[in-house]
Amino acid sequence: MQVKDLKGFDFRSICPLSSALDIIGDKWTLLILRDIVFFKKNTFSQFADSDEGIATNILSNRLKMLMDLDLLEKTSHPSNKKTILYQLTQKGEDFIPVMLELIVWSSKHLDDHVAKESKGFAEMYLRDRDTVVDNFRA
Numbered sequence: 001m002q003v004k005d006l007k008g009f010d011f012r013s014i015c016p017l018s019s020a021l022d023i024i025g026d027k028w029t030l031l032i033l034r035d036i037v038f039f040k041k042n043t044f045s046q047f048a049d050s051d052e053g054i055a056t057n058i059l060s061n062r063l064k065m066l067m068d069l070d071l072l073e074k075t076s077h078p079s080n081k082k083t084i085l086y087q088l089t090q091k092g093e094d095f096i097p098v099m100l101e102l103i104v105w106s107s108k109h110l111d112d113h114v115a116k117e118s119k120g121f122a123e124m125y126l127r128d129r130d131t132v133v134d135n136f137r138a
Helices: 016-024 027-039 044-048 056-068 096-109 116-127 129-136
Strands: 003-005 009-011 072-076 084-088
Touching (some): 009 016, 016 027, 027 044, 044 084, 056 084, 096 116, 096 129
Antiparallel strands (some): 003 009
């Protein structure tokens, strides 16, 4: 059963987990949010230059979706009005702990693949979640 909600976005069901996955269930959406939060990227070209190599049409689609769902907003760069900056809204900032928990899970269970720096970060986060989350908020 498809359900339309939030500016016409199609959700597969009314299950909260399924609905969340409809939004963030593809890697590109999560990587855009990661780049904003952890790497302080905020322009289209910075996202396009990420190591994972997102196609520009997919990037445009995901940025539009994230704005339509009020996770991101765009503003003009203060010194160059032609440059658009993307930043998290409050709803987007509320997603930061979810990303941090994914890092913790990955650091714990993908031991041989995850960078050592991520393990140290995960341990720090586990010691003081609130402080770490606050440091990533805008």
